[in-house]
Amino acid sequence: MASCRIQCYLNLPFASDAARFPFPSHSSLPPISSPIISTSLFTTTKIPFSSVPRRTFGTVKTQMTTEEKPLSQNNKMLVYVPPHPLIKHWVSVLRNEQTPCPIFRNAMAELGRLLMYEASRDWLPTVSGEIQSPLGVASVEFIDPREPVAVIPILRAGLALAEHASSILPATKTYHLGISRNEETLQPTIYLNKLPDKFAEGSKVFVVDPMLATGGTILAALSLLKERGVSNENIKVISACSSPPALQKLSEQFPGLHVYTGIIDPTVNDKGYIIPGLGDAGDRSYGT
Numbered sequence: 001m002a003s004c005r006i007q008c009y010l011n012l013p014f015a016s017d018a019a020r021f022p023f024p025s026h027s028s029l030p031p032i033s034s035p036i037i038s039t040s041l042f043t044t045t046k047i048p049f050s051s052v053p054r055r056t057f058g059t060v061k062t063q064m065t066t067e068e069k070p071l072s073q074n075n076k077m078l079v080y081v082p083p084h085p086l087i088k089h090w091v092s093v094l095r096n097e098q099t100p101c102p103i104f105r106n107a108m109a110e111l112g113r114l115l116m117y118e119a120s121r122d123w124l125p126t127v128s129g130e131i132q133s134p135l136g137v138a139s140v141e142f143i144d145p146r147e148p149v150a151v152i153p154i155l156r157a158g159l160a161l162a163e164h165a166s167s168i169l170p171a172t173k174t175y176h177l178g179i180s181r182n183e184e185t186l187q188p189t190i191y192l193n194k195l196p197d198k199f200a201e202g203s204k205v206f207v208v209d210p211m212l213a214t215g216g217t218i219l220a221a222l223s224l225l226k227e228r229g230v231s232n233e234n235i236k237v238i239s240a241c242s243s244p245p246a247l248q249k250l251s252e253q254f255p256g257l258h259v260y261t262g263i264i265d266p267t268v269n270d271k272g273y274i275i276p277g278l279g280d281a282g283d284r285s286y287g288t
Contacts, residue, residue, distance in 0.1 A: 215246030
């Protein structure tokens with residue numbers, strides 16, 4: 001029986017010159033497309049996502065080139081939505097308005113653990129050697145403890161999402177960053193900054209912000225890291241729920257960034273909340 005390709009497209013408002021990356025699967029069914037997620041706030045461009053169970057990502061070009069060759073990785077922001085069933089499960093628990101505070105906070109922590117696991121693939125520095133096992137000599141590879149990953153939770157909801165960072169990453173340093181958002185202007189205000197004056201060259205950083213809504217908070221955090229010498233390529237953003245407006249701004253201002261998120265929702269309301277989203281992640285995590 002002849003086979004054909006199925007391509008599912010998710011409509012995300014990335015930069016207008018965003019590249020299209022097909023993720024085909026084979027089936028005897030005719031070609032179909034998934035429902036398009038759209039928003040009236042931004043011009044949209046189709047980014048295809050796979051219908052097969054594999055890591056899903058969107059990619060954004062932030063610069064045009066006249067040469068007939070692919071842009072370097074430094075010119076793209078990558079957005080990963082891992083299709084792991086446990087990630088989908090914990091996102092569903094977080095979405096439920098009936099989920100009580102302790103379970104919500106635990107679900108946030110479990111989701112953060114899974115997203116950091118996915119984000120750390122082929123990224124952590126390692127050392128190799130040999131050790132004596134009970135039955136012989138074995139070649140081994142360890143995470144290099146001399147180069148701890150910096151974990152930066154954005155208070156306060158980021159604390160819940162980053163709770164299990166030390167259990168998934170053998171060597172970490174945690175730097176707290178407190179940023180509040182004015183509910184009327186939606187502008188961020190930094191009220192706590194425990195970042196070092198300068199990060200060591202090549203430092204790898206996880207920035208943990210559960211909700212990427214308007215993008216103001218995450219942009220403020222990344223600007224502080226840039227001032228302290230961290231390159232975009234060495235930053236990975238961990239988020240429970242993201243929205244097109246925030247991803248649009250990140251793709252324009254921080255090319256080379258990687259974002260790992262549990263779900264991408266279609267829009268943000270006039271109060272700056274993601275729709276349908278999870279509600280206020282901080283309030284629901286801590287009950288206040």
